[in-house]
Amino acid sequence: MSRQASPEIALSAQADDAVVDVRDVHYAVDGRPIFAGLNLRVRRGLITAVMGPSGTGKTTLLRLITGQLFADRGQVLVFGRDIATLSGAEIYATRKRTGMLFQNGALLTDINVFENVAFPVREHTDLPESVIRKLVLTKLEAVGLRGAAQLMPAELSGGMARRVALARAIVMDPEVLLYDEPFVGLDPISLGVILRLIKQMNQALGITSVVVSHDVQELATIADQSYLLSGGCVVAAGTPQELAKSDAETVHQFMTGSAEGPVKFHYPAPDYASQLLGADEG
Amino acid sequence: MSTVRHGTLLEGVRKFGVAGIFLGRLLIGCVAALRRPGLIVAQIFNAGGRSLIIIMLSGLFTGMVLGLLGQDVLQRFGAETALGQLAALALLKQLGPVLTALLFAGRAGTALTSEIGLMKATDQLTAMEVMAVDPMSYVAAPRFLGGIIAMPLLAAVFNVIGLFGAQLIGVGLLGIDRGTFWSNTQSAVGLHDVTEGIVKSLVFGAVISLIAVNEGYQCEPTAEGVGLATTRTVVASSVLTLLLDYVLTAAFM
Numbered sequence: 112m113s114r115q116a117s118p119e120i121a122l123s124a125q126a127d128d129a130v131v132d133v134r135d136v137h138y139a140v141d142g143r144p145i146f147a148g149l150n151l152r153v154r155r156g157l158i159t160a161v162m163g164p165s166g167t168g169k170t171t172l173l174r175l176i177t178g179q180l181f182a183d184r185g186q187v188l189v190f191g192r193d194i195a196t197l198s199g200a201e202i203y204a205t206r207k208r209t210g211m212l213f214q215n216g217a218l219l220t221d222i223n224v225f226e227n228v229a230f231p232v233r234e235h236t237d238l239p240e241s242v243i244r245k246l247v248l249t250k251l252e253a254v255g256l257r258g259a260a261q262l263m264p265a266e267l268s269g270g271m272a273r274r275v276a277l278a279r280a281i282v283m284d285p286e287v288l289l290y291d292e293p294f295v296g297l298d299p300i301s302l303g304v305i306l307r308l309i310k311q312m313n314q315a316l317g318i319t320s321v322v323v324s325h326d327v328q329e330l331a332t333i334a335d336q337s338y339l340l341s342g343g344c345v346v347a348a349g350t351p352q353e354l355a356k357s358d359a360e361t362v363h364q365f366m367t368g369s370a371e372g373p374v375k376f377h378y379p380a381p382d383y384a385s386q387l388l389g390a391d392e393g
Numbered sequence: 394m395s396t397v398r399h400g401t402l403l404e405g406v407r408k409f410g411v412a413g414i415f416l417g418r419l420l421i422g423c424v425a426a427l428r429r430p431g432l433i434v435a436q437i438f439n440a441g442g443r444s445l446i447i448i449m450l451s452g453l454f455t456g457m458v459l460g461l462l463g464q465d466v467l468q469r470f471g472a473e474t475a476l477g478q479l480a481a482l483a484l485l486k487q488l489g490p491v492l493t494a495l496l497f498a499g500r501a502g503t504a505l506t507s508e509i510g511l512m513k514a515t516d517q518l519t520a521m522e523v524m525a526v527d528p529m530s531y532v533a534a535p536r537f538l539g540g541i542i543a544m545p546l547l548a549a550v551f552n553v554i555g556l557f558g559a560q561l562i563g564v565g566l567l568g569i570d571r572g573t574f575w576s577n578t579q580s581a582v583g584l585h586d587v588t589e590g591i592v593k594s595l596v597f598g599a600v601i602s603l604i605a606v607n608e609g610y611q612c613e614p615t616a617e618g619v620g621l622a623t624t625r626t627v628v629a630s631s632v633l634t635l636l637l638d639y640v641l642t643a644a645f646m
Contacts, residue, residue, distance in 0.1 A: 177523050206525040217520035220512075231524045234531075
């Protein structure tokens with residue numbers, strides 16, 4: 112475990128098997144920098160965790176990887192090709208090799224669970240209906256929701272919706288799966304199931320996974336490699352165990368969930384006492 | 394003050410530009426959408442079929458009012474037998490397309506905007522993009538095409554029911570001879586009048602559908618954003634319908 116510069120050196124030897132390679136990425140929204148020199152690599156066949164406090168641009172990172180956004184400076188290489196230099200058709204071809212699980216599931220609300228999972232298959236293949244049916248039922252069985260095939264998305268709980276979305280994300284057998292905050296708001300059973308599924312997808316199907324989350328404990332049980340983002344760049348990289356042992360201030364604050372430390376919990380505000388007294392006088 | 398006006402003007406020009414680019418992308422999406430006729434048919438039902446009752450009721454009452462007012466005015470000149478002619482021309486050339494368009498904007502336009510806006514707010518459009526499916530050809534284009542096709546059909550229904558309403562009052566209540574009513578109607582209406590109505594309703598359908606889909610697509614993905622976009626759809630559609638109605642009426646003179 113070490114600070115910003117050295118993880119890059121440590122990982123550079125393994126750059127060849129990088130499925131996603133983010134190189135010195137700068138990205139700003141309305142002049143507010145989100146990333147300022149971000150470097151990270153996602154290696155084939157591993158589960159990579161990207162952690163960081165809220166607002167550090169974790170979801171933005173996923174959007175950069177899927178080519179929905181483009182870096183102001185630097186490169187985002189996906190399957191070895193700079194996503195910013197690809198044509199629209201090439202970006203779509205890259206996305207077909209990638210699955211993404213959205214925080215809220217993002218299921219299409221006007222069609223049922225079965226049709227949601229079948230959606231990418233129908234759009235991208237000419238498979239006969241009988242094959243599509245088997246394929247969809249297999250994926251739904253994998254997430255334990257074969258019995259819910261005819262339900263509409265509005266009839267599902269949050270955890271169920273996310274499992275359906277996971278079935279939809281894997282139905283085209285992607286090489287990379289991106290998970291956006293997969294653990295938020297789940298009950299312990301759904302959380303355990305999702306955790307096991309992420310691990311199983313990785314081990315059984317060899318799917319490379321990128322899990323963006325701030326749930327340190329959950330990630331520690333499944334991640335092979337972790338990156339901690341803060342202030343627009345990677346402040347620490349290593350296995351979750353290495354991060355837990357770190358004595359670097361930012362890492363320690365994040366791993367222990369402390370309000371005190373380099374990452375400010377309070378939004379910038381005038382002096383507390385003087386503002387309260389000022390309100391009295393006013 | 395002038396800075397504010399300058400800013401508003403710039404914002405207006407920017408929005409116009411955004412809508413123009415959106416139209417370009419939409420037309421490309423329409424080509425791909427033609428390969429999914431099932432989606433377009435579903436949207437014709439959503440925009441047209443579901444607006445049918447309100448259009449029929451409005452058509453009936455508009456025709457009945459035309460019957461009453463027409464009779465009142467025409468009898469002053471001893472020309473009450475021309476009621477069919479008056480009602481048919483007023484409906485075909487003007488009231489049919491315009492009133493249908495205004496109702497269409499309120500019923501189907503708002504539904505389109507809020508549906509697409511909510512899809513955006515719940516990441517459904519982003520999810521499609523990530524699944525390598527262009528939401529422009531899957532969501533926007535079928536709704537746009539569905540609206541264009543549904544609008545002339547609705548206007549036709551409005552006209553037929555409206556004429557029936559005028560006849561109901563003129564013949565049934567005020568005692569104009571049925572044969573005179575229909576023969577006057579038939580002789581007064583030419584292909585030119587029907588064409589004017591069809592062209593108007595097609596143009597209104599295209600404009601309202603474009604505004605509705607564009608507003609849904611560009612809206613802020615929040616509850617407030619979707620609400621504001623829906624309001625903008627009704628306001629912009631209604632004003633543009635009336636403005637274009639003047640332009641088209643002048644063009645057909």
